[in-house]
Amino acid sequence: xxxxxxxxxxxxxxxxxxxxxxxxxxxxxxxxxxxxxxxxxxxxxxxxxxxxxxxxxxxxxxxxxxxxxxxxxxxxxxxxxxxxxxxxxxxxxxxxxxxxxxxxxxxxxxxxxxxxxxxxxxxxxxxxxxxxxxxxxxxxxxxxxxxxxxxxxxxxxxxxxxxxxxxxxxxxxxxxxxxxxxxxxxxxxxxxxxxxxxxxxxxxxxxxxxxxxxxxxxxxxxxxxxxxxxxxxxxxxxxxxxxxxxxxxxxxxxxxxxxxxxxxxxxxxxxxxxxxxxxxxxxxxxxxxxxxxxxxxxxxxxxxxxxxxxxxxxxxxxxxxxxxxxxxxxxxxxxxxxxxxxxxxxxxxxxxxxxxxxxxxxxxxxxxxxxxxxxxxxxxxxxxxxxxxxxxxxxxxxxxxxxxxxxxxxxxxxxxxxxxxxxxxxxxxxxxxxxxxxxxxxxxxxxxxxxxxxxxxxxxxxxxxxxxxxxxxxxxxxxxxxxxxxxxxxxxxxxxxxxxxxxxxxxxxxxxxxxxxxxxxxxxxxxxxxxxxxxxxxxxxxxxxxxxxxxxxxxxxxxxxxxxxxxxxxxxxxxxxxxxxxxxxxxxxxxxxxxxxxxxxxxxxxxxxxxxxxxxxxxxxxxxxxxxxxxxxxxxxxxxxxxxxxxxxxxxxxxxxxxxxxxxxxxxxxxxxxxxxxxxxxxxxxxxxxxxxxxxxxxxxxxxxxxxxxxxxxxxxxxxxxxxxxxxxxxxxxxxxxxxxxxxxxxxxxxxxxxxxxxxxx
Ligand SMILES: Nc1nc2c(c(=O)[nH]1)N[C@H]1C(S)=C(S)[C@@H](COP(=O)(O)OP(=O)(O)OC[C@H]3O[C@@H](n4cnc5c(=O)[nH]c(N)nc54)[C@H](O)[C@@H]3O)O[C@H]1N2
Ligand SMILES: Nc1nc2c(c(=O)[nH]1)N[C@H]1C(S)=C(S)[C@@H](COP(=O)(O)OP(=O)(O)OC[C@H]3O[C@@H](n4cnc5c(=O)[nH]c(N)nc54)[C@H](O)[C@@H]3O)O[C@H]1N2
Ligand SMILES: [Mo]
Numbered sequence: 141x142x143x144x145x146x147x148x149x150x151x152x153x154x155x156x157x158x159x160x161x162x163x164x165x166x167x168x169x170x171x172x173x174x175x176x177x178x179x180x181x182x183x184x185x186x187x188x189x190x191x192x193x194x195x196x197x198x199x200x201x202x203x204x205x206x207x208x209x210x211x212x213x214x215x216x217x218x219x220x221x222x223x224x225x226x227x228x229x230x231x232x233x234x235x236x237x238x239x240x241x242x243x244x245x246x247x248x249x250x251x252x253x254x255x256x257x258x259x260x261x262x263x264x265x266x267x268x269x270x271x272x273x274x275x276x277x278x279x280x281x282x283x284x285x286x287x288x289x290x291x292x293x294x295x296x297x298x299x300x301x302x303x304x305x306x307x308x309x310x311x312x313x314x315x316x317x318x319x320x321x322x323x324x325x326x327x328x329x330x331x332x333x334x335x336x337x338x339x340x341x342x343x344x345x346x347x348x349x350x351x352x353x354x355x356x357x358x359x360x361x362x363x364x365x366x367x368x369x370x371x372x373x374x375x376x377x378x379x380x381x382x383x384x385x386x387x388x389x390x391x392x393x394x395x396x397x398x399x400x401x402x403x404x405x406x407x408x409x410x411x412x413x414x415x416x417x418x419x420x421x422x423x424x425x426x427x428x429x430x431x432x433x434x435x436x437x438x439x440x441x442x443x444x445x446x447x448x449x450x451x452x453x454x455x456x457x458x459x460x461x462x463x464x465x466x467x468x469x470x471x472x473x474x475x476x477x478x479x480x481x482x483x484x485x486x487x488x489x490x491x492x493x494x495x496x497x498x499x500x501x502x503x504x505x506x507x508x509x510x511x512x513x514x515x516x517x518x519x520x521x522x523x524x525x526x527x528x529x530x531x532x533x534x535x536x537x538x539x540x541x542x543x544x545x546x547x548x549x550x551x552x553x554x555x556x557x558x559x560x561x562x563x564x565x566x567x568x569x570x571x572x573x574x575x576x577x578x579x580x581x582x583x584x585x586x587x588x589x590x591x592x593x594x595x596x597x598x599x600x601x602x603x604x605x606x607x608x609x610x611x612x613x614x615x616x617x618x619x620x621x622x623x624x625x626x627x628x629x630x631x632x633x634x635x636x637x638x639x640x641x642x643x644x645x646x647x648x649x650x651x652x653x654x655x656x657x658x659x660x661x662x663x664x665x666x667x668x669x670x671x672x673x674x675x676x677x678x679x680x681x682x683x684x685x686x687x688x689x690x691x692x693x694x695x696x697x698x699x700x701x702x703x704x705x706x707x708x709x710x711x712x713x714x715x716x717x718x719x720x721x722x723x724x725x726x727x728x729x730x731x732x733x734x735x736x737x738x739x740x741x742x743x744x745x746x747x748x749x750x751x752x753x754x755x756x757x758x759x760x761x762x763x764x765x766x767x768x769x770x771x772x773x774x775x776x777x778x779x780x781x782x783x784x785x786x787x788x789x790x791x792x793x794x795x796x797x798x799x800x801x802x803x804x805x806x807x808x809x810x811x812x813x814x815x816x817x818x819x820x821x822x823x824x825x826x827x828x829x830x831x832x833x834x835x836x837x838x839x840x841x842x843x844x845x846x847x848x849x850x851x852x853x854x855x856x857x858x859x860x861x862x863x864x865x866x867x868x869x870x871x872x873x874x875x876x877x878x879x880x881x882x883x884x885x886x887x888x889x890x891x892x893x894x895x896x897x898x899x900x901x902x
Pocket of ligand 2: 323609636802
């Protein structure tokens with residue numbers, strides 16, 4: 141891998157574009173290290189295509205007309221990682237205690253391979269030992285019946301398909317709780333609540349063809365080169381048409397700088413990379429609220445000048461009058477806020493914000509895109525609100541080539557919410573449950589992730605079932621949480637490989653190994669389809685064809701059916717065996733529960749490009765409190781919860797190019813030119829100099845929240861990186877111990893994994 145030192149500032153950089161040959165090398169390395177089984181390449185050939193398996197990595201669209209290979213480097217890694225030939229049998233871990241396994245790092249733990257049989261925790265021996273499915277189901281069911289349902293939490297990490305997810309949510313309510321946090325509660329819950337508040341829609345309003353008609357894209361806080369690489373194709377096509385991309389991000393992310401299309405043989409051999417962004421604005425952490433206000437302020441100034449000169453207006457006054465609420469308050473706030481304040485709070489210069497304003501003003505159609513850089517902040521909801529403000533002033537929601545497009549994380553995380561995995565009673569299909577299943581939904585709202593952790597800490601949460609995921613590692617405040625985690629009466633994990641959450645067993649604990657999406661899911665009526673929903677609200681069928689990693693594995697759907705059957709009283713309408721035998725019957729339930737969106741699901745999910753379940757805001761129907769799209773009048777100018785800490789630094793935790801959340805494929809953050817270690821902290825050369833530090837010096841970070849709790853991570857090597865002042869960057873989940881549980885988005889309780897106030901100790 142080529143790294144070079146840029147002579148100007150000593151910052152290590154990756155000399156190549158995103159995509160290109162580097163991405164293919166990345167794929168081969170994983171394949172070799174994981175020894176993927178026979179047929180893995182066949183799965184890749186059909187990946188994300190009609191009749192194939194839908195990728196388990198990100199939630200980007202599966203186009204109706206796919207490329208010859210419709211997968212990216214990281215999608216291929218995810219598939220090959222799932223289809224490894226390594227096996228973690230009961231014998232593999234027979235002579236290792238859980239305490240010993242817990243000392244392996246995340247990478248080595250998963251390298252043990254696919255779990256092949258159900259495992260029971262033997263607390264006397266501190267080991268996981270072989271068990272049978274019937275013993276596991278009976279014992280878990282007995283424990284669930286003994287516990288108060290309100291003291292049990294059912295978590296879901298966004299991979300399981302719509303069928304398993306629908307039944308999981310229904311099972312929770314039949315059993316007696318709404319404690320259904322999802323990985324979304326650490327991710328895009330800010331969108332589910334914040335975007336819904338202002339547009340009435342909890343999901344994005346764009347469709348793929350909008351990218352063929354937009355003139356500008358405002359791209360905030362999302363790293364496409366690593367986390368959703370296939371989006372680079374429509375972005376590249378848009379840029380080649382003349383569309384201008386304006387990026388707001390503290391880091392210069394490679395995928396937003398330049399891109400070589402690995403699908404294009406000419407560009408791969410002789411072509412020049414495409415320059416992706418027209419303007420790259422390195423905001424300070426949380427700086428987006430002020431930055432977007434600055435852009436709006438400039439657009440207003442340009443509009444006033446246009447009006448005075450009798451030229452075409454920039455503001456869409458008709459749209460504002462007809463479709464929005466709160467414009468005057470926002471305008472008054474802008475008038476009352478000076479450029480000095482906006483510069484300080486955004487970390488940008490007035491000239492930079494004005495340049496972005498010019499691009500907005502000259503574009504007919506504008507799309508806003510965002511990711512975790514907006515959602516994972518204490519005032520993340522307001523940052524989303526400001527992006528929507530910018531779109532609204534030009535009427536840029538609800539017409540072709542325009543809209544708001546959050547980029548979702550897990551491949552089916554949006555879908556899990558759609559089919560009932562939600563802790564909020566008002567979002568559950570209460571009447572339809574009664575009609576279709578004869579089910580009375582419990583009245584009390586359940587736990588978000590943060591509320592689950594609070595209940596753990598106060599001892600009131602006693603049971604946990606995880607449908608995938610690695611929750612104990614994905615959450616904030618590791619030290620406090622991990623102590624409490626082991627006090628639970630029962631922990632159950634439906635999982636594919638071992639992870640550190642499994643190494644924190646409760647008093648009784650079980651690991652229930654399941655199929656991955658690429659594997660054949662054989663039930664009495666044959667190999668089953670599952671379905672998923674992407675970031676654009678399209679629903680697709682997905683079929684696995686690989687031989688399962690072990691003959692003992694069950695599908696997620698089968699595990700849920702068996703657990704529910706063992707736990708709940710018999711009910712003639714709860715036909716677990718029939719549902720398990722034919723997932724088409726579960727889809728019929730989904731269609732009856734959500735008839736407007738999911739009618740004829742069994743046939744429509746096979747349409748190329750999936751079926752679209754629609755979006756009211758896209759039609760300019762605003763399901764908000766006021767019945768209109770709502771302008772946000774921000775009460776802060778920076779999205780960080782604390783801005784004036786003495787240590788003066790704000791920490792951003794993020795993903796490398798060699799991980800999927802807590803699954804660590806390797807130690808190469810290729811696109812950032814960082815290799816070999818994850819225990820690093822990035823600082824600007826100026827900041828390193830100011831603090832008298834040197835490259836590779838080992839330092840600690842300590843959180844600066846005044847709550848009497850010491851949160852510290854030691855052993856971090858300093859690396860120079862092109863960053864705004866006062867910004868430190870490191871990896872998730874290694875730095876999660878620094879994020880306080882109480883530091884979360886005000887509206888949605890999404891943990892604020894970005895913008896944590898810290899001090900650096902040399
Ligand atoms: N290969 C791979 N793909 C993935 C994942 C993975 O781990 N690996 N994870 C999946 C999941 S669950 C999710 S949610 C998505 C996550 O995808 P992203 O949303 O890209 O998440 P992060 O890696 O956290 O990167 C956040 C980006 O926001 C920037 N940022 C940080 N703070 C701020 C800020 O205050 N303002 C602005 N404007 N920018 C900021 C960071 O520099 C970074 O570029 O990816 C999904 N896809
Ligand atoms: N500091 C910090 N913390 C963060 C974030 C951040 O940016 N910074 N990001 C947050 C975000 S956006 C998210 S989404 C969460 C992610 O949190 P989670 O979704 O809980 O975590 P993952 O790492 O995706 O879960 C990986 C585990 O899932 C299991 N698994 C893998 N594939 C399958 C499958 O097909 N079926 C089943 N049943 N199990 C499977 C494996 O055992 C694997 O070890 O983390 C959050 N935490
Ligand atoms: Mo996520």
